[in-house]
Amino acid sequence: MKESLMEIIRCPMDKQELELEPIQESDDEVLEGRLVCTECGEEYPIEEGIPNLLPPDMRDDPPA
Amino acid sequence: MKESLMEIIRCPMDKQELELEPIQESDDEVLEGRLVCTECGEEYPIEEGIPNLLPPDMRDDPPA
Amino acid sequence: MSAREEFDAWAADGRDRGMEERHWHTAKHVLGRMPVESGERILDLGTGSGYAARALADAADARACGLDGSPEMVRNARSYAEDPRVEFLVGDFGALPFADSSFDHAFSMEAFYYAASPHETLKDLRRVLRSGATFSCAVNYYEENTASHEWQDSIEIPMTRWSMDEYRAAFDEAGFHVAAQDTIPDREIEIPPSDEFPTEGFESREAMVERYRTLGTLLTVGVVP
């Protein structure tokens, strides 16, 4: 995920701004990290360069 | 020309309402008549059922 | 020669019906895309033989009004139409004789570029269309269609030759939202085998294929905000 995406992505629940917490970065992308809602505090993972902005109840792995 | 067209036609010059002066009518159409602008008084002919709403300087027959 | 004399002469020659036949190949697709609801009022700008007004009334149960600057064209158009939902009048693109928000949609085929002041005509069109109305503007004469450039040589009326970008920009400037733009191929016109070229119109078969099958008709659709 490129940082420029921060301009448009928001918390799926309350549409408020997100804060980017990078964990691992490449030249121009965040590969691992977190997006934290500045309003509700909900955390959204960035894994293998892909932000997962599903609502929290849809994000978690289904029970096997 | 059907009378219902009066709802939408206007004087081409000042876009004001027209008054219908029928001369010859059929069942549901005005075949000959005049449309007179309620504002500027300009007259537009209806001939063979067709209203001619060209601006006056374009309407007149070209000199032969 | 004035526009009126020119097009009156075309109508007297029966060119209105010839255009109808050729233009229908692509115009029917333009008409088919228009989101017309039953009972809506549609303007056909530069109606010629009036085929689009007739088709809209017939297929969509719309009330269609065909405007044309040539009294002879309109006389013909009226004589071809029996449908009480179809009306015709004589008027000029430079002074649309309609109230504000008169129409739910507008259509124009191979006519718009004859407007003496196309930017003014677009603005006036916007005025006579309601909010949410569409204007489907179809032309075969445009910059990218190089085969069309020479058409200006055979007619004294000045023709506006915009590119696809220029159409979008002009719509935008007149206050339309550009909703779509496309070139619609003419898949129906017969293209003779290679050995019959050059023909009167085309140097080579490839040029004719490009003109019709690839470029076809440029459609720009605007929506009133």
Added chain:
Amino acid sequence: MSAREEFDAWAADGRDRGMEERHWHTAKHVLGRMPVESGERILDLGTGSGYAARALADAADARACGLDGSPEMVRNARSYAEDPRVEFLVGDFGALPFADSSFDHAFSMEAFYYAASPHETLKDLRRVLRSGATFSCAVNYYEENTASHEWQDSIEIPMTRWSMDEYRAAFDEAGFHVAAQDTIPDREIEIPPSDEFPTEGFESREAMVERYRTLGTLLTVGVVP
């Protein structure tokens, strides 16, 4: 099975690429009509393999963002795209993770009807689109396409089957102006000779011709006022 599990399984099976190949026949025409300007931001809703996002970036020099609810689809889509103008993210049609007026246009192919609350999704889409933005919504599953009705039997996710009229009405209700509606034929899919019918999908050659060459893909284009 949840939507996520269902489509993750499709992605793992390589069905994303299969859909890309088939859907491209009509999707390319939808994309070709979009009035995209260089540098504009486009949303591809239910991006699958991400082909539309790639094509928009490539052809129109746009910045395309593909959203999909299936992490496996998005992983694949990211792996196929090298273009820095293309981005992908995981998200659901029911909770679009974007700021107001984020996009200049939106596109969706064979995905919209999976939305759990399609009316809500349309309203939310309107929110994330700027004034003047278009939404091109393309579906093969719709009321008039009777051959598509049985698709629901082979998938547990509920699918919304609107008619052409219902699409226009829903767009209208969500605050879009309907700018165009059309069925785009698939002229490329191979249709076997009559004696090979019935096939798995079609009783007769006529039924297959109707499904693809006549009905094809339903496109509804909305514009934000």
